[in-house]
Amino acid sequence: MTRPSKRRSPCPVSCTLDLIGDKWTMLVIRDLMCGKSQFVEFCRSPEGIATNILADRLQRLVEHGLVEKAASDEESRRDRYRLTAKGKSLRAVLDAIAHWGLANIEGTEARLKPKEG
Amino acid sequence: MTRPSKRRSPCPVSCTLDLIGDKWTMLVIRDLMCGKSQFVEFCRSPEGIATNILADRLQRLVEHGLVEKAASDEESRRDRYRLTAKGKSLRAVLDAIAHWGLANIEGTEARLKPKEG
């Protein structure tokens, strides 16, 4: 997978979209916000992200400092992905998107039980 | 250009992204929020959207009721695209994205002079 990521303009909207503006990234962020942390957990989300796409997006997020990967050591035997402070600050964006969808797209259900923090 | 648009899940985040979750749509929305309304005006934005992509996105937005196209009549001799109330309600999402970019991506400049309403 490629990782070009050169900015199209200095506009903050454009730059943010270069980072998270694709079909999958915000869904991974959503899952992380909900407390999911393992590769398989993201895979099991109802949208059905392909494993190659997921691996690519997680790597991108780690590279840009939105997510950190805690390799298996100490207690947990499994890799764990977690949002950094920078990643958590996307909460406002995620909430705005979720709120808009609930208000404007029929048939959407708020199954998100986001944990605070 | 294709227009599949089948929802991946009933999640409001997922459904919203199916609608506006690509590299270009929110930039068109941004331009509309700023008062741009003509095809060429969107073309002239610094990100340099291709005309076929722009035509596709505008058509999608019209189909989904976020934008309305006022064909040339009366005074104006040129086509005009304008946000509907539904489209304008994306303001919160756009603002959240812009705000996050300004706070978290270095070198971004707020050149947006959004008009209220």
Next chain:
DNA sequence: CCTTTTACTTGCAAAACGCAAGCTTACTGC
């Protein structure tokens, strides 16, 4: 051992994108 589970990688076809050209319908100027 043998099987599962997790976390990926690889190959390949299909879809989306990006670029340059071309095309059509006004107007504009002379």
Next chain:
DNA sequence: GCAGTAAGCTTGCGTTTTGCAAGTAAAAGG
């Protein structure tokens, strides 16, 4: 009234990104 220009697209085509299935490697469990 005919050439030139601008707006708003469409078309072709090569490149990039996706999506799907399969395969691989390491660790854990029985």
